[in-house]
Amino acid sequence: MQKVIFDTDPGVDDALALLYLLRHPDIDLMGVTTVFGNAPVALTTRNARFLLRSWGHDVPVHAGSAGPLTPDMPEDDFPVHIHGRNGLGDHPVPDDPREEAESASSFLIDTIRANPGQIRILAVGRMTNLARALQTAPDIADLVRDVVIMGGAFRVPGNITPAAEANIWGDPLAADLVFGAGWQVTAIPLDLTTRTFMTRPMLARLAQEGGPDMQLVADLSQGYVGFYRQSGYDGMVVHDCCASVFLTDPELFALTTGEVRVPWQGIALGTTMMNPSDRQGPMDAWADRPRQAAALDGQPEAILARIAQVCAG
Incomplete structure (x- = not known):
């Protein structure tokens, strides 16, 4: 079992990514940490609890960062036109009166230290929680099994x-810190995820075959599908679930390796700049950085088939 x-x-x-993790027999979900991004952290925390409760799981949820490490970045620029005002496509979500102190970084540190060499971190939002954990406890980079990001x-x-993808753009300084730490990072980027497109008929079929849990995913995805319909597409890109599939089926992904930098100022803010491992020439700002990986290619149809097998199985 993967922790x-x-x-x-x-x-x-x-x-969808969370449901995949919960339903896959090889995944032991140790906890969920939340971060600002698709909605304010109070809502993303409430949403995580709502989904877990709806699906009958008591996995612990730890609230995380409400804003970025990067100076002068907006803290209230949420993609309501994609994910709705509540982050879940404006699907009804009960109020959660609990107000918690931020605990995500502490949970990451404590769990990694208690399970040396075993924890895999799957991060599909801003990397602020990970960066703050590194700043507090740099030793965790040597203790974690690996980090997979969307x-x-x-x-x-x-x-x-x-120049920039949303999760990196939302806190580029945090991303640069994470790519520069001494742990193994694998990025699942737009290069592959934008080619992994779940059609509306496929989503409907999975909802029918996957029972109430998958039906909930389909219901809250309708606004997301509508966003893509405005651009002429009949369905939705499953960015985050691609990263979930990498944990269980890495052979479906083709990796490129190299040192990665993320500028956090200027016109290139949020760009993921890789110095490929086969490149010859001066390293400059990439010197002394660890070699990381990115899935620039893969098998989109096979990834979708694996999602269907797990989430509707």
Whole structure:
């Protein structure tokens, strides 16, 4: 069994990624940590609890960062046109009166230290929680098994600016810290996720075959599907669930390795810049950085088939 911490900002596609983790027999979900991103952290925390409660799981949820480490970045610019005002496509979510102190970084540190070499972190939002944990306890980089992120745009345009993908753009300083730490990072970027498109008929079929749990995902995804329909697509991109599949089926992904930097100022803010391992020449700002990986290619149809097998099985 793989011990996984899911760092997330639910988020419509986050919901599908979470269901995949819960239903896969090889995943032991140790906890969920939440971060601002698709909605304010109070809502992403409430949403994570709502999904887990709806699906009959008592996995602990730890509230995380409400804003970025990067100076002068907006803290209230949420994609309501994609994920709705509540983060889950405006699907009804009961109020949760609990107000918690931020505990995500502490949970990450404590759980990694208690399980040396075993924890896999799957981060599908801003990487602020991970960066703060590193700042507090740099030793965890040597203790974690690896870190898998949904984020980046290495050889394709970004989806926030021409240079940057949303999760990286939302806190580029945090992303640069995470890519620069001495743990193994694998990015599942837009290069692959934008090619992994679940059609509306496929979503409907999974809802029918997957029971009430998958039906909930389909219900809260309708606004997300509508967003893509405005651009002429009949379905939705499943960014975050691609990263979940990497944990269980890495052979479906083709990795490129190299040192990664993320500028956190200027016109290139949020760009994921990789120095490929086969490149010859001066390293400059990439010197002394660890070599990380990015899935710039893969098998989208096989990834979708695996999602269907697990989430509707």
